[in-house]
Amino acid sequence: MRRAGRLCAIATLAAGLLLTGGAPLDAKPKPRPAPSKAEEEVKAQIDKASGLAEAGSADAAVEILQKVIAASPQSEHIPEAYLLIGKVLSGQKNYEEAGAYYRRLLEEYPASDLRPQARLGLISALLTTGQLNAALPLLLEAKGQTTDPAVKRILLQQLEEVYLANQDYVRMVETAVEARALVPEQERRPIEQRIVETVKSRLGEKDLRHFADKYPRTFPSDIALLRLIELYGSAGEDFKLARAARDFLTQFPLHEQAAAVDAILTTQRKKLKSMAYRIGALLPLSGALSPYGTDVLNGIQIAFAEVTEAIPQLAVGLVVKDTKSDTQVLTSELDDLLNEYQPTAVIGPLLSREVKTVAAAADAYEVVFITPTATLPEVQLLGQYLFNTAVNSRALVRDLATYATGPLGWKRFCILAPRDQYGAEMTQAFAEEINRLGGEIIAVDTYKPDDNDFGPPIKRIKEADLKRYGKLEVPPTPPHKMEAPPTPPQKKGAKETKIYVPGFDAIFLPGEAQKVSLIAGQIRFYAAKVGLLGTNGMDTPELFSIDARAVEEAIFADSFFVDSPDPAVRNFVEQYRKHFQQPPTAFAAQAYEATKLVLDGILKGATTGRALRESLKNVKNAPGLIGPLTMNPAGYLERRYVLIQVKNGRLVPLMDMR
DSSP states (O other), X not given: OHHHHHHHHHHHHHXXXXXXXXXXXXXXXXXXXXXXXXXXXXXXXXXXXXXXXXXXXXXXXXXXXXXXXXXXXTOTTHHHHHHHHHHHHHHTTOHHHHHHHHHHHHHHOTTOXXXXXXXXHHHHHHHHTTOHHHHHHHHHHHHHHOOOHHHHXXXXXXXXXXXXXXXXXXXXXXXXXXXXXXXXXXXXXXXXXXXXHHHHHHOOHHHHHHHHHHSTXXXXXXXXXXXXXXXXXXXXXXXHHHHHHHHHHHHOTTSXXXXXXXXXXXXXXXXXXXXXXXXEEEEOOSSTTHHHHHHHHHHHHHHHHHHHHHOTTOOEEEEEEEXXXXXXXHHHHHHHIIIIIOOSEEEOOOXXXXXXXXXXXXXXXXXXXXXXXXXXXXXXXXXXTEXXXXXXXXXXXXXXXXXXXXXXXXXXXXXXXXXXXXXXXXXXXXXXXXXXXXXXXXXXXXXXXXXOOOHHHHHHHHXXXXXXXXXXXXXXXXXXXXXXXXXXXXXXXXOOOOEEEOSSSEEEEOSOHHHHHHHHHHHHHHXXXXXXXXXXXXXXXXXXXXXXXXXXXXXXXXXXXXXXXXXXXXXXXXXXXXXXXXXXXXXXXXXXXXXXXXXXXXXXXXXXXXXXXXXXXXOOSEEOSSSEEEEOTTSBEEOOOEXXXXXXXXXXXXTTOO
């Protein structure tokens, strides 16, 4: 009731501005030609109605105005009549009818100078009658057009109340912050109190981070960061707490709460250093690569939660460092991680070039580094302490090629790949595997990563196939036409219609899901139906974004499949969803397996970097999410890859892959 009362009070204040007869939204009069007698009479009647309204004879004023509107609908003074009758009816608390007249002015006279006043009147009527959502677009329009600070403040107050009533707390706070900037300093306190109360009691982690990022170094970023620190402390999320605390101290070094936050950070560092063993995570948790860094960190956390739940006395701490997708930050955080915390192992970094950056330090400090995502397969060539649990391109296509040439019995293939390093690597690996298995590559072509028209390379593939195994054949006569009278012979010189019959069984498309979907549709158009093979880039809903029917029955390989019926995968997915309210990605799964290998090594007594390195080198048939894991002498993890097929518009695992 208090909120509704405040809304009505604000609406009444706005209506008060309207009833003064001024032009609160900066309406400017335009010069007009001399009026005709008819127009003079209309104007006189409107003036008479205005006088009656001011004298308290509202009903008489309304009657005159309604007659004027009915008798002279084409008069140039009709907008003035609409506005006045709206004011009079509002004064009588007949808000529904008043709103109808304001709306008529707005709809029938879009160029009228009286539009701003009518809009303000309609807003007031809608708010007073509780039609908040109907008032919202009008409020936003009015706010964007007015330059009068007093009117803008009223509009912002109205907006704030509408957002609050709709429980849209983010926009409510943003509106209040905007209003705070318009009032004198001595009037800011009540607005700030509303903001603080909402930030502390209504916002979750995502929205708090939004405000921390949107208003850096100023109010209410400080309130949002303090609340995040409180939430992370209660949840025991030390790495997030440290990040929020560092952000706060960087942005607000002179804040009255700076000393308390610094004490929290110091206590946390001491707690981590007191652990018998520490594992580092060197990941991009902000910046362009933050979604991937977050996936990896989530996978690490699930592994930690699993092990610490089984062995509560395990004294292993997790030290998380945010590289911010920046090489200089990576170097700085690497130095702090190695010198301040002396970890036994580090999960990360993510990129191949970053792995090369940390290689020398890994050997110098004798600290194991495991990248869960970098595409470098033989990392041991860079350093003795480097390992890789990411997808191995050759192994990925090996399983795919084995299935295609084995159970499917396909022998002839074409390749259409993006013209980049990934496309080149996958093309070479697939071609070598097919040749090794006794198959044949008919044609290889490429496209630029930003291409959308794949007709030219598909036509070239078709032409190459026609020179080898492809055919142009006359289509068979449909059964329903076989008993029909014979068709007249074709005229001399007429071309016989022929269709292309591919001589190859399948085409390999090592590209992003969206590109594969687009290419698949064009292949069906230019080259009829052939098998579609791909890589883990297809494991996303975007595969169906362009042409779902074109990718039907396509097959690809990945290191993980979220809908797998395998009990280990189902348990991992269940725990991940429980913690993070979303399904895990392959990156999260690869980080989970990397962390489990490290924790398992420590539990078995490999408590130094050197001992853990030997433990990882000797990993053989260790349990993984979709099968046994074995560490190759080159430093990368050998694993089974799951084969996935599109069936009836869904991704399903191929159960007979082995």
